[in-house]
Amino acid sequence: MANDNGEARDALMLLVAMIVGAVMGAVTALLLAPKSGEELRGDISEAAHRARERADELKGQMAEKYEGLRAQVEEHIRSHAKDAAEATEELAEDVQANLEEA
Numbered sequence: 001m002a003n004d005n006g007e008a009r010d011a012l013m014l015l016v017a018m019i020v021g022a023v024m025g026a027v028t029a030l031l032l033a034p035k036s037g038e039e040l041r042g043d044i045s046e047a048a049h050r051a052r053e054r055a056d057e058l059k060g061q062m063a064e065k066y067e068g069l070r071a072q073v074e075e076h077i078r079s080h081a082k083d084a085a086e087a088t089e090e091l092a093e094d095v096q097a098n099l100e101e102a
Helices: 001-030 037-101
Strands: none
Touching: 001 037
16 A cells, blocks of 8 residues: 555656656757747747646546546455454454453
8 A cells, every 4th residue: 555655656647757857858948949929929828838738638638547446445444444343243252252251
């Protein structure tokens, strides 16, 4: 379970790094290109729009991954809660039997 949190954190950091890198690369390329101000503003606007679309796409992918991890964690918790309940019941029966014998 702890490993799942680490994987989710790593995936989130990768997502952030990819978005920041893409935006920085696009802006740098646009600023260094010899264009008029109007063309440059249009290109920057278009690049920002593409970056936003890509971020939304990656956000959706991360949401799907998170949902899968959440389901796994819930199942893991349910399994351990059931095991704990059974162990507690067995212990209570053993204690009751020992009290009756005493």
